[in-house]
Amino acid sequence: MAIIQPFKAVHPTADKVSLVTSRSYDDYGATELAAYLEFNPFSFLHILNPAYMNQQKIGFDKRFKAVAHKYADFKRDGILVQEEKAVLYLYQIESKNHAFIGILAGTSIKDYQDNVIKKHEDTLQYRVDLFKDYLHQTGFNTEPVLMTYNSTTALSEWIKAKSQERPLLDFSTTNKEKHTLWKIADENEIQWLQEQFKSIGDLYIADGHHRSASAELLYEQDKNSGNQNLDYFMSYLIADSNVKIYEYNRLIRDLNGFSKEDFIKKLADNFVIKSKKQELWKPKHKFEFGMYLDNDFYSLKLKEENFIFDDALSGLDAQILYKTVLQPILGIDDLRTDDRIAYVPGTKSITTIKEQVDNGEFEVGFMLFPISIKEIKDLADANLIMPPKSTFIEPKFRSGLVVYEI
Structure with a gap:
């Protein structure tokens, strides 16, 4: 019985979303990264690497704090905005050869610990520790864990109908992908989706074993702080037939x-x-x-x-x-x-x-x-x-x- 949870998400404004979002930081070579940082002041890469010219000269602690400060700057300047109440999202990625669609939600640390969220890869402890420190210092995560589930007819039909509605964000990227994000704010819809995932049962991590392990480690470190956001971590839930x-x-x-x-x-x-x-x-x-x-x-x-x-x-x-x-x-x-x-x-x-x-x-x-x-x-x-x-x-x-x- 898997638990999914809405959360007060932060996202770019519609007029800047195509400029803000980026591929994973590790995908960029030094020359390409420098070009993006030089010519696009709205790129999220400025947050992920705020001291890129001097990144070899500062330690992780200072770098993570700089990430947090740059993230706060983007929110202060209205480039990133926060939802007023907790929501879920439906998110679709379309390329020339494939279309992926799934639900963005908070998934439960308890489910992870109880093996309701199942794993198939080992992790390197130093990577888990490092990303835990990153989460602790920066206070945010923008890379969801990719999880699969056994789809149901009811859920598939709901996704199909929801994807016909007007999206919150809709944009294309330079690698010829189209990205569409629908907000799920209606409490009845959220409760219905929560019941669907309770009935589906187990979730399976497809990609993101280190991220989920780091989230658990951070929870164990700070669980007495009263911060309920630690009880969950962001995941992208996609039918197992839809992954490539x-x-x-x-x-x-x-x-x-x-x-x-x-x-x-x-x-x-x-x-x-x-x-x-x-x-x-x-x-x-x-x-x-x-x-x-x-x-x-x-x-x-x-x-x-x-x-x-x-x-x-x-x-x-x-x-x-x-x-x-x-x-x-x-x-x-x-x-x-x-x-x-x-x-x-x-x-x-x-x-x-x-x-x-x-x-x-x-x-x-x-x-x-x-x-x-x-x-x-x-x-x-x-x-x-x-x-x-x-x-x-x-x-x-x-x-x-x-x-x-x-």
Whole structure:
């Protein structure tokens, strides 16, 4: 029984929303970031990086306080405005190939602790601690946790009808996306939606495990302060059929001392190998893997008869590649910290892998078939953790569109 909560959100004014919102801060290279900060005084990037020319010269504490001050400036200048009462939102992101639509709401720390909100990824403690400190110092968050749910006919029909109403905000971005935000302020509608999610049951984190863990850590630190906003964290709730899941492909810097011939011979113990020569080949089914090595592509089909998959993790393609190739043959034990491995999201062309191998930076590349939403949910239901960099999930939220104050 999942709880969703309206909140007194902050958002840009309609005339400036397209100027204010930005992609995630980490998406920008140094040159692009500098250009946005130089030529767009309304960009939310000014808040996220208020001392960008001197960011290497100040510590996190001073930087976070500067973020809070710049955020207050944007509110004081009327660039950002706050709702007078707690609301929910319906939010749609449309690109050329896909449309995502879901509900922005506060989700419960208690649900997170009680495993009503289910997880499938591990977290790095230093990242959790750092973002907790960021939330504590700045007093706001603008990146919701992406969660999926099992949709119902009633909820789907309500979303369809609501999306025909006049929106609060409607704008396009330079990467050719259209963003539309509808406010849900009617108390009867809010109560109805709350009942719907109570009946749906569990929620599943698709993207944002570190953000949710940081919110819990902040709650435990400050729960006696009387601040009820700490009891919730902002989430974007989207039907599990509406998310788009891409794979993360792997690049390896060397063959761990093996010759090409010996390496392929070792692979043949567990895979049926076919040369695809110069065909830009990538797997089309589960238990298939692509490989690029020495100017040729290969298909690797798992010899399933060699394996017994006794849980959701053991049958995951990313785990199979790790257990059959990366660890025993290539000697990569830690997928997070070993500098011999790098990752390329499936949103990028397969030629990216080819180019990085051809230029000598890496010796071999592996392409995976995307994980399904069912596999993610099976892992979460079994309290299992998938290998790092197994999924790249869309949609991605724009910073500065909706802000949850703490």
